[in-house]
């Protein structure tokens with residue numbers, strides 16, 4: 642049973658908007674690419690895990706703090722016998738291990754993902770101790786991409802390879818014990834202790850004037866054009882959307898990128914660019930947001 646669904650991080654949402662509206666530096670572009678790839682893998686695991694026995698409590702995307710240190714777990718799977726801490730990696734291609742170091746096929750070294758996993762395990766154990774819990778813990782890295790190969794991996798490593806995922810889930814399903822009160826208590830406490838925002842997320846500097854204005858397609862992030870009086874269309878993927886929905890979406894994006902800016906008719910006209918009529922924008926803002934202030938101080942929240 643899933644008790645906390647996955648949501649996209651603020652960092653990913655901001656990077657996605659900026660990538661569409663700005664020429665990001667190579668490093669930021671890469672961060673953005675990894676973030677998209679990461680959530681894609683996590684969602685794939687969510688889909689597979691959804692069917693796991695009812696005798697499991699599943700918490701996605703948990704961010705905890707222990708001894709002034711933040712740590713994040715992609716999926717916590719509370720099983721009657723074991724608490725699984727799952728870290729999902731969407732690596733694609735050939736990788737190999739040599740003397741505890743991890744490399745891509747081309748010889749480029751990558752961060753050893755097991756180090757991150759063991760840090761997470763240590764902090765989670767401390768968290769359990771602080772809350773006087775005693776459970777079996779099993780941290781695991783799940784390699785979710787079907788085209789992932791890892792050479793020189795010892796059989797003892799705490800990893801689940803793409804070809805082992807089904808079997809891993811099947812085993813969970815076959816287990817007979819039942820969840821108890823203490824499992825429920827644990828899940829409640831984890832949820833209560835979950836932090837909404839990571840202090841580690843680092844975003845590139847950006848300024849309103851430097852961003853390209855317009856409405857971006859929600860499927861492929863290309864700028865949309867007028868299709869007819871009521872709809873916009875994406876010239877890249879062809880998906881269309883009612884103008885009202887596009888504007889509301891763009892206002893949400895504006896709020897995300899510029900929380901300090903007030904939402905006004907002229908501000909949103911400038912931001913969305915494609916809709917030039919103040920009348921239409923005013924009507925949409927009135928229908929979806931709350932009007933506050935008077936005369937020239939009017940804005941929406």
Ligand SMILES: [Zn+2]
Pocket residue numbers: 858859860861862863875876877878879880
């Ligand atoms: Zn599109």
